[in-house]
Amino acid sequence: xxxxxxxxxxxxxxxxxxxGAVLALxxxxxxxxxxLVGDTAQIENELRKHDCNDSRIEIVHSTQVVDMSDRAWSxxxxxxxxxxxxxxxxxxxGRADAIVSAGHxxxxxAASMIKLRTLPGIDRPxxxxxxxxxxxxxxxxxxGANIDARPEHLLQYAYMGSVYSRHxxxxxxxxxxxxxxxxxxxxxxxxxxxxxxxLKRSSLNFVGNIEGRHLFEDPVEVVVCDGFVGNVILKxxxxxxxxxxxxxxxxxxxxxxxxxxxxxxKDAFDTIKDKTNYEEYGGSPLLGVNGICIIxxxxxxxxxxxxxxxxxxxxxxxxxxxxxVEEIRRYHETxxxxxxxxx
Amino acid sequence: xxxxxxxxxxxxxxxxxxxGAVLALxxxxxxxxxxLVGDTAQIENELRKHDCNDSRIEIVHSTQVVDMSDRAWSxxxxxxxxxxxxxxxxxxxGRADAIVSAGHxxxxxAASMIKLRTLPGIDRPxxxxxxxxxxxxxxxxxxGANIDARPEHLLQYAYMGSVYSRHxxxxxxxxxxxxxxxxxxxxxxxxxxxxxxxLKRSSLNFVGNIEGRHLFEDPVEVVVCDGFVGNVILKxxxxxxxxxxxxxxxxxxxxxxxxxxxxxxKDAFDTIKDKTNYEEYGGSPLLGVNGICIIxxxxxxxxxxxxxxxxxxxxxxxxxxxxxVEEIRRYHETxxxxxxxxx
Numbered sequence: 001x002x003x004x005x006x007x008x009x010x011x012x013x014x015x016x017x018x019x020g021a022v023l024a025l026x027x028x029x030x031x032x033x034x035x036l037v038g039d040t041a042q043i044e045n046e047l048r049k050h051d052c053n054d055s056r057i058e059i060v061h062s063t064q065v066v067d068m069s070d071r072a073w074s075x076x077x078x079x080x081x082x083x084x085x086x087x088x089x090x091x092x093x094g095r096a097d098a099i100v101s102a103g104h105x106x107x108x109x110a111a112s113m114i115k116l117r118t119l120p121g122i123d124r125p126x127x128x129x130x131x132x133x134x135x136x137x138x139x140x141x142x143x144g145a146n147i148d149a150r151p152e153h154l155l156q157y158a159y160m161g162s163v164y165s166r167h168x169x170x171x172x173x174x175x176x177x178x179x180x181x182x183x184x185x186x187x188x189x190x191x192x193x194x195x196x197x198x199l200k201r202s203s204l205n206f207v208g209n210i211e212g213r214h215l216f217e218d219p220v221e222v223v224v225c226d227g228f229v230g231n232v233i234l235k236x237x238x239x240x241x242x243x244x245x246x247x248x249x250x251x252x253x254x255x256x257x258x259x260x261x262x263x264x265x266k267d268a269f270d271t272i273k274d275k276t277n278y279e280e281y282g283g284s285p286l287l288g289v290n291g292i293c294i295i296x297x298x299x300x301x302x303x304x305x306x307x308x309x310x311x312x313x314x315x316x317x318x319x320x321x322x323x324x325v326e327e328i329r330r331y332h333e334t335x336x337x338x339x340x341x342x343x
Numbered sequence: 344x345x346x347x348x349x350x351x352x353x354x355x356x357x358x359x360x361x362x363g364a365v366l367a368l369x370x371x372x373x374x375x376x377x378x379l380v381g382d383t384a385q386i387e388n389e390l391r392k393h394d395c396n397d398s399r400i401e402i403v404h405s406t407q408v409v410d411m412s413d414r415a416w417s418x419x420x421x422x423x424x425x426x427x428x429x430x431x432x433x434x435x436x437g438r439a440d441a442i443v444s445a446g447h448x449x450x451x452x453a454a455s456m457i458k459l460r461t462l463p464g465i466d467r468p469x470x471x472x473x474x475x476x477x478x479x480x481x482x483x484x485x486x487g488a489n490i491d492a493r494p495e496h497l498l499q500y501a502y503m504g505s506v507y508s509r510h511x512x513x514x515x516x517x518x519x520x521x522x523x524x525x526x527x528x529x530x531x532x533x534x535x536x537x538x539x540x541x542l543k544r545s546s547l548n549f550v551g552n553i554e555g556r557h558l559f560e561d562p563v564e565v566v567v568c569d570g571f572v573g574n575v576i577l578k579x580x581x582x583x584x585x586x587x588x589x590x591x592x593x594x595x596x597x598x599x600x601x602x603x604x605x606x607x608x609k610d611a612f613d614t615i616k617d618k619t620n621y622e623e624y625g626g627s628p629l630l631g632v633n634g635i636c637i638i639x640x641x642x643x644x645x646x647x648x649x650x651x652x653x654x655x656x657x658x659x660x661x662x663x664x665x666x667x668v669e670e671i672r673r674y675h676e677t678x679x680x681x682x683x684x685x686x
Contacts, residue, residue: 233575261606
């Protein structure tokens with residue numbers, strides 16, 4: 001398998017990205033080719049630091065970078081030679097099987113939509129973030145690809161999330177919940193109420209509106225929401241987990257007795273800390289584009305980059321796209337249009 | 344001071360609400376009168392269980408309850424004799440200084456808007472939820488009063504949140520952040536971009552767009568968002584905090600060594616657990632209505648109800664409403680209309 005890494009994006013730039021690539025190549029022998037896309041001089045410089053001359057690396061030079069302050073769509077159109085665009089091109093022209101980017105999320109989404117197009121039956125792609133619960137994980141779609149989602153987009157997220165959940169996370173008949181304000185049918189915005197009716201009529205295992213407690217305490221397996229809300233959930237979860245552990249660390253170091261206690265219980269903390277650490281998840285697939293695109297965390301450390309490349313490799317193996325196309329086709333064949341039912 | 348408690352709402356109904364009222368009366372001697380509004384027989388029955396015949400209690404009978412499946416506005420219009428409506432009436436007619444409800448949030452908001460009206464210059468009220476960080480707290484406005492907020496509503500939340508933060512939380516010049524998708528000016532929905540421009544031109548200490556990490560890791564003091572997003576943030580935080588402690592508890596009980604460690608470090612856990620426990624906060628003020636209305640948590644335990652009554656008592660003492668009116672008046676006097684600046 002062949003993966004293209006946008007080697008310029010992310011908060012920590014080429015040093016972190018190239019370090020992650022080196023880690024991944026050492027660990028994942030089944031990666032046959034890793035394209036590092038970006039400024040050749042910078043990438044070579046980083047590779048030298050790691051004494052890395054792995055023959056599976058191919059540097060693809062690009063002269064531009066999409067900045068975090070750029071507008072996504074215009075950046076992709078204007079900066080033709082940006083690292084993210086060039087990386088997506090490698091997938092478009094069949095040289096790579098997947099792209100990984102830790103840069104401007106909107107630009108990666110726009111470049112994928114423009115160059116790879118969406119799958120038949122899908123209007124907008126959605127990011128599927130995988131979040132941990134105590135006993136398992138759930139998929140949150142959309143975690144930030146599309147902030148102006150229409151009801152039919154949310155229905156498509158539900159289908160894509162279910163396919164992903166079945167084929168990658170291993171759930172047989174994943175439960176699907178719609179993020180809303182209150183669990184009752186009548187709660188929510190006009191948009192969520194319309195999506196609620198669509199999901200009720202679908203073949204999905206829809207359990208209704210969900211609130212916070214269905215995320216972690218009594219979790220559903222696929223959480224559906226628009227990209228704005230999904231991104232807020234994702235970032236809030238990351239922030240609060242980091243904050244609680246930081247806080248705990250300070251409290252535990254206040255007295256010698258507490259310090260001893262913390263030492264004895266260290267394994268327990270480490271288990272949870274590892275499981276809630278986004279670096280372990282690495283990257284989230286952008287579902288719905290005709291190709292494989294993995295969105296890595298903006299603040300990607302080398303460990304996170306390595307794991308994003310692992311997610312890319314897994315996605316190449318699992319090939320969920322044909323299943324998404326099939327499920328959506330079946331939905332349209334078996335479900336009458338919604339309008340008459342709603343009026 | 345006189346407080347009206349909707350004694351029928353909430354997930355646990357009169358048993359929990361009356362138990363909380365009894366706790367509050369024992370502790371807060373400065374509460375001169377507590378109206379318990381709802382079904383007299385049920386309330387008397389609960390009071391008997393606690394052997395409570397405090398002369399400060401006055402039961403106000405009402406025959407109806409707004410159910411969680413009711414639509415907020417129609418419920419207030421249709422169920423004229425609901426406990427929440429009757430409780431708001433007590434404030435409207437000057438018999439009580441504040442109302443506390445753990446029932447249907449939308450109904451409490453609607454009843455307050457219909458009967459008390461909004462303050463001059465305020466179009467829509469917003470719930471100010473106070474959330475803990477390691478070293479302090481911040482105010483999140485709106486935590487769920489208004490799910491279809493327009494840009495000017497969010498500006499008003501920012502002003503109300505700042506006034507609350509200054510006069511109640513004690514921040515001198517509170518920093519204000521707007522929840523968005525990315526920190527850069529260009530990120531967000533059309534709505535958040537418009538609010539961004541409004542806030543930039545205001546006299547508030549606006550620090551820009553914020554994401555998750557500005558909630559807990561590097562917090563701002565007033566977090567502004569619409570009611571849908573605010574409610575999602577609030578519920579996600581509650582859920583994840585509960586889940587992490589649950590998870591930690593299980594991990595800590597796996598081996599005798601970990602158990603001993605947990606015992607030695609117990610104080611540290613308790614400190615954080617108490618601080619992240621919503622029951623300690625009890626209730627959130629509905630800012631922007633011409634009166635004092637405290638929204639208690641739906642799943643209010645007696646401890647949470649007691650603390651919601653404490654928040655009501657504090658709000659009566661602090662009287663933030665005149666300050667809100669003054670700030671908004673000054674904003675309109677000193678700030679030219681936005682339209683020309685945007686075009």
